Amino acid sequence: MDFSPSAKTLQYRQRLIDFMREHIEPIEANYHKENRRLNPDGQWREWQVAPMIHELKQRAKAAGLWNLFLPDAELGAGLTTLEYAPLAEVMGHSLIAPEIFNCNAPDTGNMEVLYHFGSAAQKQQWLTPLLAGEIRSVFCMTEPDVASSDATNMQTQITADGDDIVIHGRKWWSTGLGHPQAKFAIVMGLTNPEAPKHQRHSMVIVPLDTPGVTVERMLPAFGEYDAPYGHGEVLFDQVRVPKANLISNLGDGFKIAQGRLGPGRIHHCMRALGAAEKALQLFMQRGAERIAFGKPLLQLGGNLERVADMRIAIDQARLLTFYAAWKIDQVGAMKALAEISAIKVAAPNALQMVVDETIQLFGGAGMSHDVPLTALFAVARALRIADGPDAVHRATIAKVELAKYRER
């Protein structure tokens, strides 16, 4: 339970901070403006990636700040979940940093799935270019027609038909669907409704140009399309792919998903805490500079108490996330369910609270795109729903608590 950053973490951390200070921070405000110009919300079929992103990715790759999330020492940086956690936090200070370091969702999760469960051919075809940052990918789980908080509700069918796998159904909140480099989706669906509850589903690789795949629209998340990265709705109409595209075996969907979600939630939460630190920094800066009623805003009313509460909330959630990461490293995600659920509630709620207070301090400016606060709020708000809503995670924690009580 040693949360001190390892030597490797320390040096990567410093290099990330330096890189971000030198290359990302100076262009970020302009980037967002330029990106909004390039990618007007209404026209997602023509979304493009701003050239500076490509350049920064090359630079990051050259600097060896690349695929740090992947525990494999050859393909990634060989870091444990706990070692990587502080790096994810650093990246969370910027909305564009994760992709620049090839550490963005959902690609990280998809790479992990392929790394752990992909066949050699799948790895060569899909994992290699993902690791190279040449293509992007999509993960299709949530469905519009059922409460996806209960994953067993899933209706999209994945069935074997001769040498083919047939996918039929509709998914949404599929992140990255509108990205020009998105080449394939990992789709989860129902194969055998009669099997035991967690052996009914399968995962399959579906190239996005397969006939029958129709991206129907991109979805704003709390008013932000987050072009070209945001979420979309996609129809799979009797889509056929070869059996070779199946990941692991039919019925292995839940098994694969579980492995995917553990570290992924650590990444999400640490990025959220990085974002919270960024917001708190903006709070301090604005609060020190703006004057009202003859005093800096920080000195008015309960604002300094808010600073304390934000600091406590962030520090507590960070330690809890370190703890969950450490436990994943020690005993695996399946034995750290309650801990993972706990941070999945704590961190996004901490971020939402911090950002909401910071918006309030900024007044009108905080509502606009002049500062990234509403984008950070959208991140927080989405994260309280994505990868399991708060309610589901609270239920998991309570379940584990009940089991502890019964053992006593």
Added chain:
Amino acid sequence: MDFSPSAKTLQYRQRLIDFMREHIEPIEANYHKENRRLNPDGQWREWQVAPMIHELKQRAKAAGLWNLFLPDAELGAGLTTLEYAPLAEVMGHSLIAPEIFNCNAPDTGNMEVLYHFGSAAQKQQWLTPLLAGEIRSVFCMTEPDVASSDATNMQTQITADGDDIVIHGRKWWSTGLGHPQAKFAIVMGLTNPEAPKHQRHSMVIVPLDTPGVTVERMLPAFGEYDAPYGHGEVLFDQVRVPKANLISNLGDGFKIAQGRLGPGRIHHCMRALGAAEKALQLFMQRGAERIAFGKPLLQLGGNLERVADMRIAIDQARLLTFYAAWKIDQVGAMKALAEISAIKVAAPNALQMVVDETIQLFGGAGMSHDVPLTALFAVARALRIADGPDAVHRATIAKVELAKYRER
């Protein structure tokens, strides 16, 4: 302190409900889609009003559901603040209803200003077409370069120069600035920094086509541009208008503003509570229909407790708003400052809480434009800042409480 709706309120209320059920509700979802198509966010210089809005306005006018907010019995409906409050709530159920009944901000406030303080000529030129719903108007108060929570910070200059009034400065969060029918702004600015604190500012009518007026951009509020109605930033560069455009006298700005803000806050708060009722209705509907883990969402975890807390929050805030409205009618807004501030804190926070919970229940759908929840959230979030942020209103309440304590 009789909050029972008057006979007039009751009949207007029923007629509004019927009109909305018949004419607005059925088209609302389509309208928003169509409006987003007509008015892509990136292109505000070409914003237009969807034809169905013009038609509905004509229909509402013909039905006598028009200018209900105005206490004048000839020009409006002759309703007191308290009598109008429940009607504002009904309109708050829909984001487009207020304009259809010519009861939308900031036109209502501007009409009140012109009604109470305008010269005969000003009334003829600006009030008459506003009352007819033929033009729209803007109110320019908040500035980007100072903390506008402290209104005495205002830097835009309004000075007399011969027969002219010269306006110089920059304003933002000027609602309605991008609307194609917006014809003039009422601008508040600093005239005499040496005068007593509340006699330094003036208000003046500035036609938007006056040389030197440049609308620089429209601003998204929590991700929503709310085209064609949203908020903008405008530069007044040595703008000259004739002295006849001055409202009341130089130095009367605060006096005019005070009268404007009392009933206006009642309207805002009641619309917010109408919006909260709408959100709660969506919560009940979704919660009853969606199934997870074998039960309707409403039956899961603390959801029914949330229903109770939402109901309590809404009902409490409504009664408090009725009370503030009643007090404005009895003793005027200046003697109801604490009550007005109390609802300005309570109602938007109630709405924010209710909408946040409803988004959570809806999951992904709640984040999208498929339901109007993020738009309602933006309303709540903006309202906690606009017309005085929560902190300023809390300070006002505490000040009045301190005075009471001292009198004891």
Added chain:
Amino acid sequence: MDFSPSAKTLQYRQRLIDFMREHIEPIEANYHKENRRLNPDGQWREWQVAPMIHELKQRAKAAGLWNLFLPDAELGAGLTTLEYAPLAEVMGHSLIAPEIFNCNAPDTGNMEVLYHFGSAAQKQQWLTPLLAGEIRSVFCMTEPDVASSDATNMQTQITADGDDIVIHGRKWWSTGLGHPQAKFAIVMGLTNPEAPKHQRHSMVIVPLDTPGVTVERMLPAFGEYDAPYGHGEVLFDQVRVPKANLISNLGDGFKIAQGRLGPGRIHHCMRALGAAEKALQLFMQRGAERIAFGKPLLQLGGNLERVADMRIAIDQARLLTFYAAWKIDQVGAMKALAEISAIKVAAPNALQMVVDETIQLFGGAGMSHDVPLTALFAVARALRIADGPDAVHRATIAKVELAKYRER
């Protein structure tokens, strides 16, 4: 829905305020000290009433400030629930005032039960001396062995046996059980478990000196025994009373209880709000007088924001309580269930919040008996449980909301 105090309310209110200012406030601190000396917690069998209480009761009676709670114009003051509500609030400023005006629980509820459902003989024997303030009474509902939040859990048996009614079971949280003048209890229990759910229970009058009645102990409520008024545990061991002691008929328990609980909850909530006003007053006073870090406490950190939040919470809960009272007067308690439940949640929670903040401001003194804050906290905390815990009331509100939704 006119919440303005009636002329009768106004004059009673002023007379109560004057009486309390003249006779109660000056002696209150001393009374509590004296009362603690007279009634050491460990020795409840010897509890006695401080002589000054008897004197004050005589004085209040002589002044006509007596039985104001009772709607009957001859026996009480002929006030509606709404008319009495502001008077209950005034009494709530002092912990001893309600009894001095013969308006204390549970006697008020018992008098109402006897007034509405008692036979002529019961009225003569029990109601008359209660109205005269000569005796006190107890209400026995809650049981230690079952979750009394679900009243149908009740196990104490009330059965007919020839000309007798036999009571067998155990009750606790029976208020007033240790009072030297307590003469009888109204006991609720199970008569026929086979009858429809709300026709299974009965209420019966049991003189406390009946053989088989054993007061086993008095209970501290959050550390306060509240001698000589507090709550106790009592065993009814095959206790026999004549059938004439039955109130109404066998099986009428719930019907009687419902009538009892409506106005009683209004009284509780209004007293709670009076207590909250008292606490806020102490907050203002201490906050203005105590100096730390060179400033009065009120000027430090978020304290003035807290004042605003307390004021909003109190005023909202008061209006909601007026509304519930008004509705009881208009349509009866059975049709105002949701409104009664709403205040039962809102008012005690408002009081708890206000008192908790006030204790915090007072520091150590707030924890002690030097100010009545922990006693007020105990009132709040008990009230969130007594007469139905928050959870049960939230469930009632949600049920009514669901019914509304279904009717739509």
Added chain:
Amino acid sequence: MDFSPSAKTLQYRQRLIDFMREHIEPIEANYHKENRRLNPDGQWREWQVAPMIHELKQRAKAAGLWNLFLPDAELGAGLTTLEYAPLAEVMGHSLIAPEIFNCNAPDTGNMEVLYHFGSAAQKQQWLTPLLAGEIRSVFCMTEPDVASSDATNMQTQITADGDDIVIHGRKWWSTGLGHPQAKFAIVMGLTNPEAPKHQRHSMVIVPLDTPGVTVERMLPAFGEYDAPYGHGEVLFDQVRVPKANLISNLGDGFKIAQGRLGPGRIHHCMRALGAAEKALQLFMQRGAERIAFGKPLLQLGGNLERVADMRIAIDQARLLTFYAAWKIDQVGAMKALAEISAIKVAAPNALQMVVDETIQLFGGAGMSHDVPLTALFAVARALRIADGPDAVHRATIAKVELAKYRER
């Protein structure tokens, strides 16, 4: 930053758990009953220690579970702050355990003061019997007449007069003052108001039988006298002690106090979290056993969500406390001020929340002495005030945050 328990911690922890399970838990409920009988609240001059406490202390001492808090390896157990923290948590499960292991406040803090700053003679006379558990001691800091949240307000005078030190003033909330074995107090007071702010105060040892020392009363804390351990008010009327009783030098009061408060706050917070675990355990137990509306309470409404929130709050606060303990061990308390303040806010508030919810679940029983919940609530509530109220700690955190911001 390794929070894993050391081997020493692990074995002490297990031995403590075993000891408590075997010797303390079985007698605890009876002890409290017996103790209340022995020590009626009104008669603190005759307070006595229940014989079983003496026996248990002997047993604990014999078992080597003694003075574990003291970092000295000979006199104590040689544990670091972090190593001791989990042991303090275990002791926090029981209200009587800390004293049984000679690890109770304020003796621990006083022993640390004497250990670090006491002269050889002082150590022999006072530290040795304290370490042996033969006597008890008092710490006198808070004063009734000033806001003690600002320690520089302190008015009690400590002045040199020839070979004597003269103490004059009044203190309260002096813990342990009524204990029959309390032999001396460490008193802090003002020596030189002209000196720099943190060199004005001194600490001196005052035997409680010194002429001029009058214990005036014991104080209930939230209704609990906590006999024979609670808090009292004491008058020092021109009390004279020899100069040899001065701890360190005149003017060293703040220096001594700082060292005292760091580890002491870790102990308080860890005990609070142990208490929170105890309360959560009671919540689970009652919630599983009690039935209402046909279900165990845990399955009703939001109760399982509450379980999750309690678990998150406790785990977060524990990790934060480990972190603060670790930092004290690494860099000393003076450089861990913000971290110490953070847990001082987080842990007691977590406890208060958990206990409040547990009381609510227990209903009436939770308010009584049948379960230790109101006593735990009193602990939480007192701890939000003692050793610096929440507001002061929030201010410290904000100050450190401001400094960080300025360094950027």
